Amino acid sequence: xxxxxxxxxxxxxxxxxxxxxxPFRKEIEIxxxxxxxxxxxxLSVLDFGCGTGLYSRWxxxxxxGRVVGYDPTKGMLNYARRRAEKESPGISFVTRLSPDLIGxxxxxxxxxxxxxxxxxxxxQDMCADMVGLLRPGxxxxxxxxxxxxxxxxxxxxxxxxxxxxxxxxxxYVDGGGVRIRLCKNGKQGSVFASYWSAASLERALGQAxxxxxxxxxxHAPECAALDQAPKELHAYLQKPHSIIIExxxxxxxx
Amino acid sequence: MxxxxxxxxxxxxxxxxxxxxxxDMDEHEWDALVSDDNFYNSYRWxxxxxxxxxxxxxxxxHGSAGLVAACTLWEGDQSPGMFFxxxxxxxxxGPWQEGFLxxxxxxxxxxxxxxxxxxxxxxxxxxLGRCALEYAQQRGYAGxxxxxxxxxxxxEFADAIGGAVVLHSAQASLExxxxxxAGMMASWRAHDRNQTKSEIAAFRRMGSRxxxxxxxxxxxxxxxxxxxxNRSRYGGTQNREWMQGILAGQRKSGVxxxxxxxxxxxxxxxxxxxxxxxxGATLHLRYFGANYRLDLNDYRYFVLCYYExxxxxxxxxxxxxxxxxxxxxAKVNRGAKIEPQALVVKCADEQKICxxxxxxxxxxxxxxxxxxFPGHLSRDWELVGSHQNPTN
Ligand SMILES: C[S@@+](CC[C@H](N)C(=O)[O-])C[C@H]1O[C@@H](n2cnc3c(N)ncnc32)[C@H](O)[C@@H]1O
Numbered sequence: 001x002x003x004x005x006x007x008x009x010x011x012x013x014x015x016x017x018x019x020x021x022x023p024f025r026k027e028i029e030i031x032x033x034x035x036x037x038x039x040x041x042x043l044s045v046l047d048f049g050c051g052t053g054l055y056s057r058w059x060x061x062x063x064x065g066r067v068v069g070y071d072p073t074k075g076m077l078n079y080a081r082r083r084a085e086k087e088s089p090g091i092s093f094v095t096r097l098s099p100d101l102i103g104x105x106x107x108x109x110x111x112x113x114x115x116x117x118x119x120x121x122x123x124q125d126m127c128a129d130m131v132g133l134l135r136p137g138x139x140x141x142x143x144x145x146x147x148x149x150x151x152x153x154x155x156x157x158x159x160x161x162x163x164x165x166x167x168x169x170x171x172y173v174d175g176g177g178v179r180i181r182l183c184k185n186g187k188q189g190s191v192f193a194s195y196w197s198a199a200s201l202e203r204a205l206g207q208a209x210x211x212x213x214x215x216x217x218x219h220a221p222e223c224a225a226l227d228q229a230p231k232e233l234h235a236y237l238q239k240p241h242s243i244i245i246e247x248x249x250x251x252x253x254x
Numbered sequence: 255m256x257x258x259x260x261x262x263x264x265x266x267x268x269x270x271x272x273x274x275x276x277x278d279m280d281e282h283e284w285d286a287l288v289s290d291d292n293f294y295n296s297y298r299w300x301x302x303x304x305x306x307x308x309x310x311x312x313x314x315x316h317g318s319a320g321l322v323a324a325c326t327l328w329e330g331d332q333s334p335g336m337f338f339x340x341x342x343x344x345x346x347x348g349p350w351q352e353g354f355l356x357x358x359x360x361x362x363x364x365x366x367x368x369x370x371x372x373x374x375x376x377x378x379x380x381x382l383g384r385c386a387l388e389y390a391q392q393r394g395y396a397g398x399x400x401x402x403x404x405x406x407x408x409x410e411f412a413d414a415i416g417g418a419v420v421l422h423s424a425q426a427s428l429e430x431x432x433x434x435x436a437g438m439m440a441s442w443r444a445h446d447r448n449q450t451k452s453e454i455a456a457f458r459r460m461g462s463r464x465x466x467x468x469x470x471x472x473x474x475x476x477x478x479x480x481x482x483x484n485r486s487r488y489g490g491t492q493n494r495e496w497m498q499g500i501l502a503g504q505r506k507s508g509v510x511x512x513x514x515x516x517x518x519x520x521x522x523x524x525x526x527x528x529x530x531x532x533x534g535a536t537l538h539l540r541y542f543g544a545n546y547r548l549d550l551n552d553y554r555y556f557v558l559c560y561y562e563x564x565x566x567x568x569x570x571x572x573x574x575x576x577x578x579x580x581x582x583x584a585k586v587n588r589g590a591k592i593e594p595q596a597l598v599v600k601c602a603d604e605q606k607i608c609x610x611x612x613x614x615x616x617x618x619x620x621x622x623x624x625x626x627f628p629g630h631l632s633r634d635w636e637l638v639g640s641h642q643n644p645t646n
Binding site for chain 2: 013015073078082182
């Protein structure tokens with residue numbers, strides 16, 4: 001698998017970790033993901049593209065058994081290691097997937113990672129890696145860029161996030177470039193990502209052996225309906241930039 | 255925060271500054287730049303020193319997304335010893351009696367620059383060096399040094415800043431086998447194996463045993479007393495109160511959270527202790543202390559500093575044991591490898607250091623170690639050899 005896109009994260013660890021406190025993640029994404037995951041007591045979990053390890057730490061703190069964080073970017077993993085050894089010891093962080101990890105996990109979580117596959121074959125390889133880590137019957141939860149995200153660069157700006165499609169006329173083309181910029185409190189960083197359509201994502205995950213695919217929209221779990229959510233979150237909730245895809249590894253891989 | 259900006263013609267993307275204390279920096283942001291081996295430049299270790307010995311200035315380089323390189327500053331020691339520049343530079347002509355700025359934690363025997371990984375690492379190191387030189391010149395220093403660097407880290411830093419690399423020390427370390435001491439002994443010659451067995455047997459015969467615990471659970475005045483007894487035996491001049499202050503600083507900074515103490519006891523008497531720190535996959539030995547009022551010949555030093563920690567490290571998933579820079583022969587005889595350590599120096603006046611003299615010194619030192627410790631040198635020494643060609 002090419003990890004060409006991973007290197008662009010080397011300087012972004014602190015800024016990225018900070019996003020956990022930004023409303024679109026804090027009030028919407030993170031609680032949606034934790035709700036979708038459910039009880040993790042005793043589960044073995046691999047956090048694929050774990051970045052600074054924020055989900056890894058939470059899963060460990062919520063009682064997960066074995067937790068492995070995988071990320072090819074050293075700068076991210078350094079942050080993850082240093083922080084976890086103080087706050088959630090017992091997580092192992094790795095920069096490569098060794099063969100002994102294959103088929104070992106009840107749950108693989110891959111948040112904001114699929115968009116860093118820059119070609120169809122890379123997307124396929126990444127999905128195969130994720131699914132291959134699961135034991136038969138194990139669950140994958142992944143959050144790509146939402147296939148119908150808003151490609152206008154100003155849309156998410158108020159959330160500290162700017163997504164701009166390279167080709168505004170044709171933003172929903174497989175493999176199309178999307179520049180993601182994070183900007184808050186004077187700090188900023190940007191990375192290049194790729195757009196993948198729902199059909200391509202389903203195909204890649206299906207070919208990797210994932211069954212029972214479900215799409216779950218992000219929401220604000222604290223609020224029963226959109227109009228009960230704080231007003232400033234409405235625009236994001238109407239067009240979240242990401243979405244949860246969930247599936248189960250086939251018992252007899254195809 | 256007193257955060258003033260240096261002019262940066264070389265790299266517009268970075269902004270460098272000096273702050274007057276470490277607490278101006280964010281702990282997690284700092285530590286994101288600290289690799290497993292660089293424990294003594296981690297935030298809590300440095301903050302512990304700050305609590306005990308007072309604040310020092312901190313140099314930092316920021317990119318648009320945050321901190322990319324940083325280090326604390328001090329002045330070295332002004333009397334002979336491990337942190338006295340004329341001693342570190344013995345054999346290399348230069349202005350070492352003049353004042354130099356020292357980079358890294360105070361009295362650190364392992365230093366790497368906390369710095370980002372990846373494409374812009376070299377640039378970030380270069381900017382830190384530029385900023386250090388400017389700081390040094392503004393305050394009348396003759397230049398700056400960073401001592402006790404692993405050889406490769408020293409070469410990388412020197413390359414980035416146009417400095418010179420001078421070998422001046424060596425550090426012992428052990429790769430920890432999964433099976434701990436048993437695995438280590440299995441790889442030794444029968445003579446060394448028997449020696450270790452008899453040392454452990456003697457320890458037990460004297461009625462001594464080992465207990466592991468957190469340093470925080472010990473009485474600091476007792477810990478400080480034992481460590482000071484040991485240090486004064488080897489020429490240390492600091493008293494027990496000084497050491498107690500260091501331990502208090504460590505409690506306050508939270509670095510003692512990483513600590514592990516191996517204590518040897520006879521009945522309820524504490525006869526010796528060794529204090530380690532777990533960091534990443536490495537166990538770092540920092541202090542040994544002993545009650546020399548008890549005249550025991552029970553090998554407690556070797557039991558606490560080598561044999562027991564190998565088992566402790568293996569049981570805790572740690573893969574490396576880092577020992578200190580002293581008594582290398584005894585360490586080598588018990589399975590340690592020796593790693594070269596270098597000082598990086600940058601003089602304000604480039605004429606004051608002769609690079610070919612530094613290389614000649616490095617070749618001499620390489621030869622000495624090759625002669626004295628054949629078969630026990632880490633692979634970095636091969637690099638030392640290949641870099642000292644006068645035309646390189
Ligand atoms: C936006 S961050 C997400 C981090 C983390 N999952 C979170 O949600 O906080 C994306 C991460 O994916 C990693 N990444 C990029 N390409 C990857 C690849 N091919 N395989 C695995 N991880 C990759 C990057 O290094 C980066 O840390």
